[in-house]
Amino acid sequence: MKTLKTLIYIFVALFTIGKVSAQNTTRINGKAELKNGSSADFATITLYKSADSTLVKGGFSDDSGKFTFENIKSGSYYIEVSLMGFQNTKSAFFEVNGQEKLDLPTIILTDQSRSLKEVVVTASKPFIERKLDKMVMNVENSSLNVGNNALEILEKAPGVTIDKDDNLAMKGKQGVLVMMDGKPTYMSNADLANMLRNTPSANIESIELITNPSAKYDAAGNAGIINIKTKKNKNYGLNGSISAGSGYGQTSKYNTGVNLNYRKNKINVFGNYNYGNNGNLSSLKLQRAVNYQTQTTNFQQNTDWERRRNSNSYKIGVDFYATPKTTIGVLYNGYQNGVDGSSLSGTNMSNGAFQLDSSIAVSSNNLERYRNNAFNANYKTTFDSLGNELSVDVDYSNYFGNGNEFRNNSYFKSDGSINKNPLNINFSTPSQIEIKSAKADFTHPISKASRLEIGWKSSWVTTDNNFKFSNLVSNEWQNDISKSNHFVYEENINAGYLNFNTEIKKTSLQFGLRAEQTVSKGNSVTLNKVVDRNYLEWFPSVAISQQLSKNHQLGLTYSRRIDRPAYDDLNPFRDFLDEFTYQEGNPFLNPQFTNAFEASYTYKSKYTLGVNYNITNDAITTVTEQNDETKVTIAKNINLDTQKQYGVSVYAPFNITKGWSVNNNLMVFYMSFSSAIAGSQLQAGQTAYNFSSNQNFVLSKTSSAEMSFNYQSGLKYGIFTIKPQYGLNLGFKQNVLKNKGSLKLSINDVFNTRIQRISTNFSNMNISFNEKRETQTLNLSFNYRFGKNTVKAARKRATGLEDESNRIKN
Template identity: 30%
Template sequence: MVLLWCSMFPFSLIAQNTSNTINGVVKLDEATAIEFASVALFQDNTSFVKSAITDARGRFSIKNIEPGSYTIRIDHMGYATYISEAFNISASQTVNLPPILLKEENNALDEVVITKKKQMIEVKADKIIFNVASSPSASGTNGLDLLKAAPGVTLDLDNSISLLGKSNVQVYLNGVQSRLSGNDLTTFLQSLTSDTIESIEIISNPGTQYEAEGTGGIINIRLKKAVATGFNGTAASSFTKGEEYRYSNNISLNLGLEKLQTSFDITQSHNNNLVLFDDRKQQNNVALLLDSRDNQIRDGYNVGLALESQLNDKHYVGLNGRAIFNTIDNRLNSFTDIFTVQPPELSEILFSQSLVDGTSTNYLVNGFHLWTLNDDSSITTNLSLGVYDSEQITMQPNTYFEADGSTVIEIDDTQFDSDTQINLWSAKVDYEKNWDNLSLTTGFKYAQVKTQNSFKFFNVSNQIPVFDPTKSNDFDYTENVTAFYTNLNFKLSEKWSLNTGLRIENTDSRGQLFSEVETDNNDVSRNYTDYFPNVSLSYDDQDKHSFSLGIGRRITRPNYQDLNPFESPTSQLVVWKGNPFLNPNYIMNYQVSYAFQQKYILTASYSEITDFFSRIVEITGNESTQIIPRNMEKATTLGLSLSFPVTLTKYWDLQVLGNISRETFKGDVESTVIDIDNTLWNYRIQNNIKINSDLLLDVTLTQRSRWIWRGSVFIQGTQGLSFGIRKDFFDKKLQLRITGSDILRTESEYPYTSDYGGIDLDGIYIADNRRFGLGLTYNFGGPKAESKNIKSGLDEELDRIQN
């Protein structure tokens, strides 16, 4: 119906073309065009109207101009600013300006004057932008910590990301999905440093130009821009200390020639993540009191290489790749006191360990070709390949003691080896066409995923592992996704616009379990087709008022490992088990936004997720439990958010962001009825203080109410106070940063409670969040300019990988 309704409009809109156009070309001399020059159009010498960027031939075109008197301003780093004489344009007129010659200016860098600084947080009708480069407290941290500081973004105790209360968020890098999830996404984000990140874009209701994957929305991390010409680079190092220490070192190099751009970056990082658990669990007639310390240590290298070339004025090609290498050294030590409830007495004590040693590697390659057919249309082709490989050996020594804590009852040591390999490839073609009042984007994508998983279980006797085939198995999974999509953007008038789109996806999958133990679900095949419409209506009077109304449907498919029916023990008493019958979940998003002067933003939203993913704890024995992903019938979120800036003095301003939402979780999960709701609110006050031109300070206060984890566990609310100081030296080439996060240690402890399915649970989770840090960044080389962003074809597939 969406496409049928859309098809009634385009030809009449095209026929109503009464637009005016300004064309021009910018050059250094008769033979040398200037690319990436910024062209700004002003009316009556004062009012900004529109802007454009010159292409590889120095050309620009500004369309849909009202009759009147205008001037053109052109800026490009390394050249003197050009301002034209005033000229008039009348109705239905095309103005072809004579060639504009810019003059080189050797000292242009010294003469640049910043007339308006970029705000740390920009709130727009369709997204929130967190400008990392403007935040001293963000400097020197890694990508995961940056997300914790981003407005509207929260991380749960599993480091799963939520956006405005909605989970299953997709992470993009420069407009391309990160292709990772779970622990590997955590490691990848930790390998990024804030010194390489320009901004974080938070998109709560994406349109069909984005992949349908991700029911919670999109977080797009934009790295700093590459060079257009010349050579430059950045070297950065940072160190933070809490209970444990973390550090990272990064170097980025960029070289831009006339028709070739190349970049290389490498980051070495060490992350020691400390987690303490005090947990009480009662099931049947047994109470378990757990005290554990978990050191999750990861050392890694993240290496990226990119080559891009403008072959001629119609063809732009590129090849980029990334390799991520990690070593894992996890040390979990736990004491569990085991009581009988009636009569209440200590029966035994379990001392257990989970010692994990492993490696993981990721190789990602994307090749693209941009074919510019003419000024109004283009075709983009992508071919992407990815390989993910993980090998882990886990030792789990377990010793049971009498109540005296010294008399040994039983020793039960086990070992298991888990290997995972995932191969992905995809092909994608997009066609774009622009008319005066209509733009069209349509395309096709095919993606294939093949996974091989091996799990070998050993009983350890006298330090000798003995293979147990009855607890060992292999799991293979193949998935093919074929997608077609179309997006139409109508300009109904100067103030109104309509965007409509439809994405159709067919998924064909098969999971096979190979084991000596016969099971009922050892071969599961699926084939289903889904439709994902998206419609949005926008109004902007170009003065004070603007609003938008959007409706969209999205999907989140299960992580590949969640479909694997392995039983993987996390301790002697707790087992993780996959679910091959886990269904994808779907969300309907409804959102209305209003902005006054583009400063005061009010957004109301409602979302409903069917087959919500929840990791449920289930009783499997008198003392034992299993954690298994299951589909919950429905989860809903009704929310309201408000943001506004406040200027206190010339040197002190702040940004206030607040959210309140009502969330519900309902379902009959394996005969256990879950029906819980919660009112969730949070706010963030960001203070930005400019002490002088080289010294900046920001102070951030956050507070969060009680929230729900895994769809069934209540987590007590927290509040936090953080700061950052940045000092510039040597004409801003060297930066020194001092940071502090959760300095009052009020955002490190998370008390929790839960009562469902015969399990009464409460405890406290303690994270290593109070940290103080020091960082240095040195910038060298020539001027920078923006390079092209080409989306990869391996989109959501790699997002679903997790260790």
């Protein structure tokens, strides 16, 4: 209680700092209007000193266009008014001489569309853009991403890889926190992949890759943060856009969507709906050799999947601008998705001379249904012109999923005759997840160059997974208790942070400290296993930037991060590929902790050289274990003692000609693992690199083209060796209908080279597998914008549902 009272006192003190009265000061009154005589409501108003354009105060006009600045000292000033869709307008210089009040002439704003009527803008942001603390993929205007979903776009991101189980990695490291519009998604890898597949590129503005976040962010994500920013309308009145597209690779793909935004007076209503119907083919080739006593058994397995995904995602929100400084909003997000799939699998078992002994043929059909509802209420207020700001979010989300798969296993001798009776099995995987979260963030500017941020967040998560395994016996389905499992997981995380930012001449400093307490309980009802945890961890962060001269800048960052296990990774149920191969959860999996260091040099605010070093303890990594006697191979996640990585990165954008720009990114790193695993010692490491090049071509005032190439070299990850992977993508864009419409054409993986090849020879294992997905596709889309071009954007805001959603699985 004493600590809580101290924090409350600090908060109140920060809230009241700066409320100092002044003598011989003046109140300035003014009004901003549009050229047609209507008021410029909620415009941004800034007061500057005339002598050197130093910012004095800032604020907003009210719903009648009026504004006021209090306690202004004597001097010469001017005011600037800015409003989306209109030119920034400055007042004439005026003098303040200690009078009680000063009424300024009305400031008239000019419609930006009229002043720019004769100007044709052909420049656009590059697909890849490097900023001081992050790398940005500008998806909105790129023709490379037409018809793609968010997961497919991330496969093109510099340094980002996605494995066969949909695990995201940055710079070769897994443990990435994915956020949507600044809010964590609270999903595990499989559920996150499902959501990203149902997020079309037409709904994405940009993607930010952040390697060393500050203490303000959740401490999750040892590899960094990927923030996906969705599109928001930026105008007044009613406007929106519609889109439709189609694609084909080996299967057909269709998508359509609509975005709407309406703003009137103090109310802003916005929403969107997207539908997708996408087929996908994939194949897996698995080979392994098992040595037991004097015998060798070779397994050769080929599996082909065909899936069709129907996705419906929707969002609706309302913002109420109660005053120029206070906004209250509610937001609803949801989706309903279904997957219909089938697979055929054949496994040949042979002796050491590869003479066929027996085989298994497996056919399966599965249905998957997922539903998610997420609600957010948000309150944001600015207390004064100094910039004291408070934001509060309350969130609730529920998730329902169910998979139902039927498999028929047939057994044959080497001559093709029946070996034994067929086995028919059924998997049913109903799951339910409930997430509640609340957070508050307060920003206090200590001075013009310094600010203090303080915040709190709590989340409560409950997951209920009931895996049911049944056998068909005498034409009746009978539940197999030994292979079924009911798992309930409860988790509460409480966090608080302090973050201080300041600028001292040419030096920028940021220091932060975050504390997170985790209380969890994993209960395998079927196995009667309960794992309780309660721990408190501290997460410091530091960022220093030094401007050496106009063209030279140095940067240094450090942060400590945590990655908690995905909810389903803690569930000890078994997911069977066949009777000799399955995957199981690990209820004793611990979180992993990472210390990340990075130094950077930037030349002319464009070219960047970076050096980084990361060390992770208790690294969560997938391994396989093999029982030579039973010939069974199990895949599961365990904690490895140490994972280390150090590397160098280079970012070099340049223009070859006036209409041809190139952005190159190269990362070279050495990654190593050290740990004892099931009685064997792992010491593995390899130098690897990732190179990406994105090129933009301006063909005319209304057309452009793009090309991107990505190469990931081979690397060692845990006990596995991963072979190189690369791909080339092309895109073309043509503006039509007076630039209100656009046609985009893209070809993904032009030469069909994206294939995953992974192997291991660790301990007693000799395993290799290749997976090929349907990556070579041709996509065409059309987008049309309609309505007024002066409607203000819906607010972009971060809710509290972030890290938890990253840990849900389908």
